[in-house]
Amino acid sequence: MDAALLLDLYRQMCLCRRFEEAAAKAYSQGKIAGFLHLYIGQEAVAVGAISAVEESDYIVSTYREHAHYLARTRDARGAMAELYGKATGCSGGRGGSMHLYDAQKRFLGGWAIVGGHVPIAAGVAFAARYRDEPDVTLCFFGDGTANQGAFHEGLALAANWKLPVVFICENNQYAMGTPLYRTLSVEDVAVRARGYPMEAEIVNGDDVLEMREAVRQAAARARKDHLPFFIEAKTYRFRGHSVADPAKYRTKEEVQKWMERDPIQILAQRIRTLGIATDEQLTALDDAAKADVQDAVRFAEDSPFPAPETVGEYVYA
Amino acid sequence: MPEAGVQPEAESRVLSFREALREAMVEEMERDESIFLMGEEVGHYNGAYKVSEGMLERFGERRVIDTPIAETGFAGVGIGAAMVGLRPIIEFMTWNFSLVAYDQLVNNAAKLRYMANGQFTLPIVFRGPGGAAHALAAQHSQALESLYAHIPGLKCVVPSTPGDAKGLLKAAIRDDDPVCFFESETMYALKGPVPAGEHVIPLGVGDVKRPGVDLTLVTWGKMVHASLKAAEALAGEGIEAEVLDLRTIRPLDERAILDSVRRTHRCLVVQEGWPFAGVAAEVIALVAREAFDDLDAPPDRVTNLDVPMPYAKNLESLVLPSPERVAAAARRLLGRPEEATVPPRAARGR
Numbered sequence: 001m002d003a004a005l006l007l008d009l010y011r012q013m014c015l016c017r018r019f020e021e022a023a024a025k026a027y028s029q030g031k032i033a034g035f036l037h038l039y040i041g042q043e044a045v046a047v048g049a050i051s052a053v054e055e056s057d058y059i060v061s062t063y064r065e066h067a068h069y070l071a072r073t074r075d076a077r078g079a080m081a082e083l084y085g086k087a088t089g090c091s092g093g094r095g096g097s098m099h100l101y102d103a104q105k106r107f108l109g110g111w112a113i114v115g116g117h118v119p120i121a122a123g124v125a126f127a128a129r130y131r132d133e134p135d136v137t138l139c140f141f142g143d144g145t146a147n148q149g150a151f152h153e154g155l156a157l158a159a160n161w162k163l164p165v166v167f168i169c170e171n172n173q174y175a176m177g178t179p180l181y182r183t184l185s186v187e188d189v190a191v192r193a194r195g196y197p198m199e200a201e202i203v204n205g206d207d208v209l210e211m212r213e214a215v216r217q218a219a220a221r222a223r224k225d226h227l228p229f230f231i232e233a234k235t236y237r238f239r240g241h242s243v244a245d246p247a248k249y250r251t252k253e254e255v256q257k258w259m260e261r262d263p264i265q266i267l268a269q270r271i272r273t274l275g276i277a278t279d280e281q282l283t284a285l286d287d288a289a290k291a292d293v294q295d296a297v298r299f300a301e302d303s304p305f306p307a308p309e310t311v312g313e314y315v316y317a
Numbered sequence: 318m319p320e321a322g323v324q325p326e327a328e329s330r331v332l333s334f335r336e337a338l339r340e341a342m343v344e345e346m347e348r349d350e351s352i353f354l355m356g357e358e359v360g361h362y363n364g365a366y367k368v369s370e371g372m373l374e375r376f377g378e379r380r381v382i383d384t385p386i387a388e389t390g391f392a393g394v395g396i397g398a399a400m401v402g403l404r405p406i407i408e409f410m411t412w413n414f415s416l417v418a419y420d421q422l423v424n425n426a427a428k429l430r431y432m433a434n435g436q437f438t439l440p441i442v443f444r445g446p447g448g449a450a451h452a453l454a455a456q457h458s459q460a461l462e463s464l465y466a467h468i469p470g471l472k473c474v475v476p477s478t479p480g481d482a483k484g485l486l487k488a489a490i491r492d493d494d495p496v497c498f499f500e501s502e503t504m505y506a507l508k509g510p511v512p513a514g515e516h517v518i519p520l521g522v523g524d525v526k527r528p529g530v531d532l533t534l535v536t537w538g539k540m541v542h543a544s545l546k547a548a549e550a551l552a553g554e555g556i557e558a559e560v561l562d563l564r565t566i567r568p569l570d571e572r573a574i575l576d577s578v579r580r581t582h583r584c585l586v587v588q589e590g591w592p593f594a595g596v597a598a599e600v601i602a603l604v605a606r607e608a609f610d611d612l613d614a615p616p617d618r619v620t621n622l623d624v625p626m627p628y629a630k631n632l633e634s635l636v637l638p639s640p641e642r643v644a645a646a647a648r649r650l651l652g653r654p655e656e657a658t659v660p661p662r663a664a665r666g667r
Contacts, residue, residue: 058401060397089434091432091433091434091436092434092435093434094431094432094433094434095432095433095434099432099433101432101433101434101436101437102436103433103436103437108397108400108401109429109432109433110432110433111425113420113424113425116393116420116421116424116425117393117425118393119389119390119391119392119393119394119396119397119421120393120394120396120397120400120425121397122390122393122394122397123393123394123395123396123397123398123399123400124397124398124400124401125397126394126397126398127397127398127401127402127403128401130353130379130398130403131403149389149417150389150390150393150420150421153387153389153390153391153393154390154393154394156385156387156390157384157385157387157390157391157394160385313435314430314431314433314434314435315430315431315469315470316430316470316472316494317430317438317439317492317493317494
């Protein structure tokens with residue numbers, strides 16, 4: 001087992017967690033506005049998946065995408081400044097929490113209409129095929145997307161045209177406040193993908209190494225065989241749908257049960273068992289992540305808002 | 318449908334509207350490998366309205382791509398491909414079917430560049446026929462350009478002649494923004510002069526299709542021809558109507574509208590489609606704000622009746638703006654007595 005890799009994954013997951021805790025705090029202080037959808041509890045999915053592919057591979061995500069952005073760019077400053085609506089944000093303060101972009105690093109959003117980005121991800125993969133380029137596209141979405149028409153059309157076209165895209169369903173059990181069993185006629189979203197047909201695998205989304213390995217294999221096959229793949233990551237969000245949601249539709253016992261399989265603790269335990277690092281060393285990594293986040297918060301607070309005269313820019317090219 | 322109101326120039330050929338569109342796509346695709354055509358029946362079927370006839374044979378399945386009936390899916394695929402540097406032409410068999418992809422155009426195509434602070438351009442053309450054809454009833458007869466022109470981030474082009482169709486489509490394909498390009502089933506066979514050689518018409522520039530001094534008919538697309546017919550009839554009564562073809566409704570050629578209205582002092586907008594919150598209302602708001610002191614009569618409009626399209630032929634022709642309705646509204650604007658053929662009050666697009 002690659003010790004440096006495990007420690008890097010650990011630090012990345014800590015960065016995601018600490019970033020979102022700081023964002024929630026800033027939101028409660030009125031420094032961040034709008035919607036804020038936290039990812040806490042799901043970090044293993046984004047970090048495992050994105051660490052498994054090349055930097056030239058494309059990432060397309062949803063409105064719950066802070067961690068995907070951080071895993072690809074490691075740019076806590078740009079993300080936090082964007083949440084603050086500042087000119088130095090990764091989308092210049094025009095996007096906010098739900099619309100993070102970094103074109104150079106091939107992080108393609110940041111889309112906030114459920115399912116609408118699934119065909120877009122297929123289109124990015126289409127472009128790679130069209131130009132005979134090796135790049136694979138990772139498309140993230142939640143379980144609630146599985147009932148949207150755009151989801152089905154995107155998967156159908158990807159299967160029909162053999163597009164190299166890895167669809168990653170983050171099944172955190174709830175579409176906003178509605179549990180999946182009330183809205184999905186099958187137990188696993190993966191069942192639907194297989195009908196297109198598309199190889200679909202169900203993985204433990206709380207285990208960063210299992211996630212990473214599944215995406216590594218899927219991306220390699222997508223790249224080599226020009227085929228889409230589907231991964232359903234079973235996971236859980238510890239917080240509500242957004243910070244405005246107290247999540248009263250879940251029992252304390254249920255939340256407690258899932259928090260016992262905190263993805264960061266699962267990885268920490270593995271690192272300790274393998275003798276790769278001590279508790280002190282892990283704490284130091286977490287402290288470093290906290291310091292990065294504190295730096296990002298300071299950067300965001302010190303940055304200017306977008307200049308009023310720029311409000312009309314970038315509507316058209 | 319009459320011939321376009323311009324005479325062929327020496328170096329022009331006479332082409333049909335569909336041939337002109339095809340020529341624009343073929344020339345651009347030969348010039349730029351990143352352009353492809355995607356839509357229902359565009360390839361093996363040679364186009365539902367034969368606009369893309371022969372293009373599959375010419376460019377192959379890689380660049381002329383048949384899709385399943387999945388507008389949300391293939392509109393989104395086009396947007397994704399454009400995000401990373403391709404230049405898709407997405408054909409809607411008709412714009413009526415674009416409504417199931419409305420989310421893709423409005424929430425994704427129109428907003429990406431702004432949301433991402435200019436990190437992306439989105440060079441994509443959505444094109445197909447819009448408006449009424451013949452007795453296609455409520456779900457297949459809609460002129461939807463007002464719906465798309467409402468959205469910042471989208472451009473909207475509605476050509477009226479084969480020559481304009483070619484020049485504007487080439488400009489739309491070269492444009493770095495999403496462009497909605499509205500054609501017409503009933504105009505595909507319309508013939509007219511198309512200049513030979515390189516012919517590109519910049520977006521946002523209107524064209525006076527018939528000069529006049531007594532009032533300005535501001536219009537676009539198929540209604541240019543209804544307006545030209547009305548102008549012809551009015552000329553027999555000593556009324557010289559100017560017909561201004563906007564060609565592009567976003568960006569809007571405000572200067573051309575105001576220049577004309579300031580000369581004629583009267584403005585009548587002729588629009589296929591419903592009156593409520595339509596492009597005609599936007600033009601009238603512009604004229605009222607910017608040229609109020611130049612007006613000798615309140616600006617007015619002739620539009621579809623404010624109803625879904627009925628199937629029965631007699632009702633359909635009542636709903637659509639006709640040269641007779643345009644002429645009657647023009648006479649009203651000039652204080653002339655209206656003819657007895659004027660339709661009911663509700664037909665005036667008020």
